[in-house]
Amino acid sequence: MAIHKKTYACYAGPLTPEWSRFLVPARYAFEELRARRFFSLFLLGTLLCPILCALVIYLRYNVAALKALQLDAGRWVPIDEGFFLFFLGFQSMLSFFVVAIAGPGLVAADLAHGALPLYLTRPLTRRGYVLGKMAVLAVLISLITWVPGLLLFALQWSLEGAAWAARYGRIAFALLAGSWVWIVVLSLIVLAISAWVRWKPLAGAVLFLVFFLGGALGNASNELLRTHWGQLLNLSHLIGTVWVRLFGRPAEPGAGAVFFRVQARGGQTPEWAVWGMLIAVCLLSLALLNRKLRAVEAVR
Amino acid sequence: MGPLIELDGLEVRFGYRRILQGLSGSFSGQAIGLLGPNGAGKTTLIHTLLGLVAPSAGTARFGGFDIRRQSRQLKAATGYMPENDAYIASMTGVGFVRLMAELAGLPPEAAMERAHEALFYVGLGEARYRRLGTYSTGMKQMVKLAQAIAHGPRLLVLDEPTNGLDPPARERMIKLIRQIRASGQARLLISSHLLRDVEETCDQVLILKEGRIAAFCDLDEERRTHRRWVELEARGAVPAFFEELRRFALEVSWMPNGRGRLTLPDGLGTRPLYEAAARHNVQLVRVSYKRDSLEELFFRAMETPDGDS
Known part of the structure; x- marks a missing residue:
């Protein structure tokens, strides 16, 4: 349909593959985020810790630099599971803030003025829509957590040698698996909040409430009911417990890193219960999304 | 030209309420108007034909596609302009129409080109870089039409296209719909409360009443008869x-x-x-x-006892 002709004409050109359609909303979401200067700066800021960690690893093996700086590498923290667990915890905390900025508008913008039916009258399913929106958060969190984590692991491997990699091989798996547990849980919670709370600042606040109020509720119910099961309401405890197990550290109170720490003694909230609760949180978020993401609101 | 809509015992229930009650029939035409009072089931029929609502019984074909088994092909071939607001306030007109065209399967470059063209076509060329949240009601209606046609569908579903438009904007919308019909490239299903809109844009009219088909008539034939x-x-x-x-x-x-x-x-x-x-x-x-043929037809259909079409 040429502008000068101004007549209607069907499109007969090539089409993109159907499987790739879920990437379209993701790409547009990234374009919108890129235009927000504060967000871009914050995202860049999350690279500071990986750069510092890389510097620490590099300096440990650079004798000339150590001598020049008069530093004693022997007194530095060892590069082991604890180092990478701290790295994952710190970066995941940053990713939480990034998601709190980027996530609330992802679904809310489509629901606010009824644009969702337009998505779903295209060859895009609700599953594809959710997958597309999740992809945005998954890429962001990945760039902050496991991607730099694995790069650091590779750097340490290259400097220390294959023996170190063989001894600490589970770190790579723990980084990847631990990050993906965090990605799936956090993304689904944020999308569900975004679908139900359309005002972005409020949705961000609700995300903080879910994360921190759960801990308070858990402690309160533990005190009232004289039990340890209340910790299952504490997302920090759930994620911390999973990570500690993945990194092969003892599940003691306080184990973990930054926001993500084990709150109860190992065995008091068994691993199956922790996994069960995480799955329940994901299913609840999916149910909330399913309730809200409908092309047509049927009045029964 | 094959049938545009084929209904085979189509029934839709919301809970215990039967919204569409076993509709059957085959309806052909370049542009079919869907008429009926509030609650007659017009929008539900549209949603069912688009695959947004699953029928509780029976089936239907729209534009030759089975709504149950060929949903994806049907959606790829259809442009839909909903009755209510449908936009993303923070996006520009061209960004929004481009997004919708890409979702329909157009590559980014083609989507961008056709988004510009569609916006010029509906008269929003000058406003295409403004955010949709700043558009007037009439402009929002036009951008809904633009997103429906940007990917060049061969089936167009327009639900109350002149809703909230002032007389000049309504005239423009009617003119555009007539142009699309005249191009012969797309077949239209237009739902409206306004008999005049349907009379000016459609060849055939399907009248619904309480979830049943009350009448179907060929407007051209009626016009000839009444002339x-x-x-x-x-x-x-x-x-x-x-x-x-x-x-x-x-x-x-x-x-x-x-x-x-x-x-x-x-x-x-x-x-x-x-x-x-x-x-x-x-x-x-x-x-x-006799100029008011459609009005007479409509009221006659409304007086007909249920199911006696």
Whole structure:
């Protein structure tokens, strides 16, 4: 349909593959985020810790630099599971803030003025829509957590040698698996909040409430009911417990890193219960999304 | 031209409420208008045909696609302009239309090109870089049309396209719909409360009442039929004048007060009527054709008992 002709004409050109359609909303979401200067700066800021960690690893093996700086590498923290667990915890905390900025508008913008039916009258399913929106958060969190984590692991491997990699091989798996547990849980919670709370600042606040109020509720119910099961309401405890197990550290109170720490003694909230609760949180978020993401609101 | 809509015992329930009650029939036409009072099931029928609502019984085909088994192909071939607001306030007009075109499967470059073209086509060329949240009601209606046509679908579903438009904007919308129909490239299903909108844009009309089909008619045929009916009032040598009319009219009936009604054969205009009046020196006080055919049809359908279509 040429502008000068101004007549209607069907499109007969090539089409993109159907499987790739879920990437379209993701790409547009990234374009919108890129235009927000504060967000871009914050995202860049999350690279500071990986750069510092890389510097620490590099300096440990650079004798000339150590001598020049008069530093004693022997007194530095060892590069082991604890180092990478701290790295994952710190970066995941940053990713939480990034998601709190980027996530609330992802679904809310489509629901606010009824644009969702337009998505779903295209060859895009609700599953594809959710997958597309999740992809945005998954890429962001990945760039902050496991991607730099694995790069650091590779750097340490290259400097220390294959023996170190063989001894600490589970770190790579723990980084990847631990990050993906965090990605799936956090993304689904944020999308569900975004679908139900359309005002972005409020949705961000609700995300903080879910994360921190759960801990308070858990402690309160533990005190009232004289039990340890209340910790299952504490997302920090759930994620911390999973990570500690993945990194092969003892599940003691306080184990973990930054926001993500084990709150109860190992065995008091068994691993199956922790996994069960995480799955329940994901299913609840999916149910909330399913309730809200409908092309047509049927009045029964 | 194959049928646009084929319904086979289509039934839709929301809980215990039957919204569509076993609709059946095959309906052809370049542009079908969907009429009915509030709650008749027009929008539910549209949503069902688009695959947004699953039928509780029966099935249907829209544009040749089975709504149950060929949902993806159907969606790829359809452009939909919903009744209510449908936009993303923070996006520009061109960004939004481009996004919708890409979701329909167009590559980014083609989507961008056609988004610009569609916005120029609907008259939003100058406003295409403004955020949609700043658009007026009429502009939002137009951008809904633009997103529906940007990917060049061969089926277009327009739900209340003139909702909230002032008279000039309504005229523009009607003109655009007529242009799309005239292009012959897309078949249209238009739902509206406004009989005049449907009359001006559609060839066929499907009238729903309480979830059932109350009537289906070919508007062109109706127009032709009614064009042949003439009511007139004459003064002067009335008997001789009406007797002469019998020579070319199919039916003539008249009363001594000069009022009469006649049916003209196909292809015959009204010129012989005026010539006969001139010959008999008759003054024609009133000559009228039945113009409100759709309104009559609609009210007749509304008076029909349920299911007696």
